[in-house]
Amino acid sequence: MKITVETTVAAPIENVWRAYTTPEDIKKWNAASDDWHTTAATVDLRVGGAFSSRMEAKDGSMGFDFAGEYTNIVKHKLIEYSFGDRVAQVEFSEGPKGVKVRVTFDGESTHSVEQQRDGWQAILDNFTRHLEAR
Numbered sequence: 107m108k109i110t111v112e113t114t115v116a117a118p119i120e121n122v123w124r125a126y127t128t129p130e131d132i133k134k135w136n137a138a139s140d141d142w143h144t145t146a147a148t149v150d151l152r153v154g155g156a157f158s159s160r161m162e163a164k165d166g167s168m169g170f171d172f173a174g175e176y177t178n179i180v181k182h183k184l185i186e187y188s189f190g191d192r193v194a195q196v197e198f199s200e201g202p203k204g205v206k207v208r209v210t211f212d213g214e215s216t217h218s219v220e221q222q223r224d225g226w227q228a229i230l231d232n233f234t235r236h237l238e239a240r
Contacts, residue, residue, distance in 0.1 A: 107213045111227040113234045116204040119182045123198065125237050126207070127151050127185070132159060135236035138228040141165070153179060157187065207233070 115122050125131040129147040136144040136159055146160040155176045162169030174189030185196040194211035209230060213222050 107219065108210050109213045109219060109223050109226070110208060110210045111223060111230050112206060112208040113227075113230045114201070114204050114206045115234050115237050117237045117240070119198060119200055119205050121237060121240070122205040122207065123182050125233065126196070126198075131236070135232045136229060137161065137232060138225045145169075151176065151179060151185075153177060 125135070127149055129149050132147040132149070133144045136147065141164050142161060143164055144159050144161050147158065149155075149157050151157075153176055156173065157176065158171055158173035160169060160171055172189065174187045174194075176185065176187045177193070178184060178186035183198055187194055192212035192214065194209060197206075197208045197210075199206045199208075207230065209226060211226065213219055217225075
């Protein structure tokens with residue numbers, strides 16, 4: 107099952123792309139709630155390149171790695187990647203109110219569709235706040 111979340115960021119496409127693909131930026135926005143954070147991130151932005159993010163609860167009670175491989179990249183337009191046996195697609199499109207970022211990903215069976223959608227949407231909302239606060 108595919109799940110889609112999206113946001114529109116009032117920023118130039120160059121800034122949106124850079125923030126989505128730069129480890130230092132990723133560590134600032136990649137969390138679904140204020141009690142979580144990303145402590146490490148790596149990006150090798152090329153087809154066949156790997157990425158990873160270490161997400162942890164700020165109280166140290168739990169954490170997990172989110173990692174995968176880029177399968178298609180069109181600068182300022184599209185990022186596709188696989189993570190485990192799942193895939194995701196991130197589309198960037200410029201419009202009159204800014205850059206729309208749409209993420210479509212394969213759901214998993216551990217959490218409900220609503221939990222997955224809400225979590226990924228919260229991360230995308232943090233991404234928007236990070237960029238618009240600049």
